[in-house]
Amino acid sequence: MKPNNVLIALGLEGSANKLGVGVISHDVSTGAVEILSNIRHTHITPPGTGFLPRDTAAHHREHILPVLTEALKVAGVETEDIDVICYTKGPGMGAPLISVAVVARTLSLLWNKPLVGVNHCVGHIEMGRQVTGADNPVVLYVSGGNTQVIAYAEQRYRIFGETLDIAVGNCLDRFARVLNLPNDPSPGYNIEQFAKRGEKFIELPYTVKGMDVSFSGILSYIESIAPDLLSRNECTPEDLCFSLQETLFAMLVETTERAMAHIGSKEVLIVGGVGCNLRLQSMMAQMAEQRGGKVFATDERYCIDNGIMIAHAGLLAFRSGYTTPLEESTCTQRYNIKRCGPGFPKYL
Structure with a gap:
C-alpha cells in the first residue's frame, strides 16, 4: 500500500528516436525523490542514414507496450499506485510525438488518471538539476x-x-x-x-x-x-x-x-x-x-532522452496543481521553452 505522502508519476518520452518510459516517486513530506524505473528503446538505422519521422513513429508504436510493461515491472508499482501520467508535448518530431501522446491519453482514460503535457527542454533541465544538485x-x-x-x-x-x-x-x-x-x-x-x-x-x-x-x-x-x-x-x-x-x-x-x-x-x-x-x-x-x-x-541515463525526466518535471507541475485537460493534450513540434512561461515553468 502506497503511503499517502508519496506521489508517483509515469513519464512517456518519444520526441525523437529514443522511446522512454520512467516511473518516479516524490515524498511530499521530506522532499525525497526516488527513481523507480527508467527504461529506454532506441530506433537504430543503418550506417550512413538518419531516421525518418514515419519509421520512428512505427518503432515507438511497436515497442511502447513492452517498454511500458517492463517499466512498471521494474518499478514494482500497480496502476492504482500511479497519480499522474506525463508525456512529452514537444518540441520534437511530429509523428513520434503523436504516437506516444496517443498512448498517454489512452492510459489516462483507461486508468482514470490526470495528464500533464511536459516541455521536453524543461524535462532535461529539471532532471539535470535533480540529479546533480545544481541550484x-x-x-x-x-x-x-x-x-x-x-x-x-x-x-x-x-x-x-x-x-x-x-x-x-x-x-x-x-x-x-x-x-x-x-x-x-x-x-x-x-x-x-x-x-x-x-x-x-x-x-x-x-x-x-x-x-x-x-x-x-x-x-x-x-x-x-x-x-x-x-x-x-x-x-x-x-x-x-x-x-x-x-x-x-x-x-x-x-x-x-x-x-x-x-x-x-x-x-x-x-x-x-x-x-x-x-x-x-x-x-x-x-x-x-x-x-x-x-x-x-x-x-547517458539522464543526458539522452528518457521517460524519467518527463515523469519528474510533470510531477513537479502536478504537485502545484497543473494538469493538461484531455482536449488540450496535443503535441507541437515547435514548443519553444520561452513559450512555457508564465505557464508551466512557474509551477516548478
Whole structure:
C-alpha cells in the first residue's frame, strides 16, 4: 500500500528516436525523490542514414507496450499506485510525438488518471538539476534537435543564445553519415570515440554571432573538404572528427561563458544527448574553473532522452496543481521553452 505522502508519476518520452518510459516517486513530506524505473528503446538505422519521422513513429508504436510493461515491472508499482501520467508535448518530431501522446491519453482514460503535457527542454533541465544538485545554473542544452544557452529568472526560462540553424547534435550526426559511421549506439558517440584518436587539427569556420551560433556553414565546409583530404591521405577520419568537435565545442563554451558573466552565475549545467560527451564536459569545466565556478553534468541515463525526466518535471507541475485537460493534450513540434512561461515553468 502506497503511503499517502508519496506521489508517483509515469513519464512517456518519444520526441525523437529514443522511446522512454520512467516511473518516479516524490515524498511530499521530506522532499525525497526516488527513481523507480527508467527504461529506454532506441530506433537504430543503418550506417550512413538518419531516421525518418514515419519509421520512428512505427518503432515507438511497436515497442511502447513492452517498454511500458517492463517499466512498471521494474518499478514494482500497480496502476492504482500511479497519480499522474506525463508525456512529452514537444518540441520534437511530429509523428513520434503523436504516437506516444496517443498512448498517454489512452492510459489516462483507461486508468482514470490526470495528464500533464511536459516541455521536453524543461524535462532535461529539471532532471539535470535533480540529479546533480545544481541550484540555479546557466544551462547549456545540446542535443540532436536543440542547442540553447538557458537561464531561469523571474519564473521564466530565458534563452540567452541559441543556434541560428541546425543543432550541434544534428551537425555531428550528419558528418557521421559522411564517414559512414554506425548509428549504434549513436553517431555522436562514435564521432567522440574517433575524435579521441585524432592528432591533426584541421582549421574550420568558427561562427559565433553575439550570443548565437551557426553550425550549417561548418558542416557544409567539412563535408566539401573531407573527400579530398582523405583521398590524398592528408588526414584521417579521426583527425576530422577531432577538428569538428574542438571547433563546435569551443563555440559553445564561449557563448556559455558570456551568459555566466551576464547573469553572474558560477554554475553550468549541461543537459541533452550531446551533454554526455566527455570532451565537452572537460572544456566547459576548464572554463568554469577559471571563473571560480563549477560544471554539473549527468551520464547517458539522464543526458539522452528518457521517460524519467518527463515523469519528474510533470510531477513537479502536478504537485502545484497543473494538469493538461484531455482536449488540450496535443503535441507541437515547435514548443519553444520561452513559450512555457508564465505557464508551466512557474509551477516548478
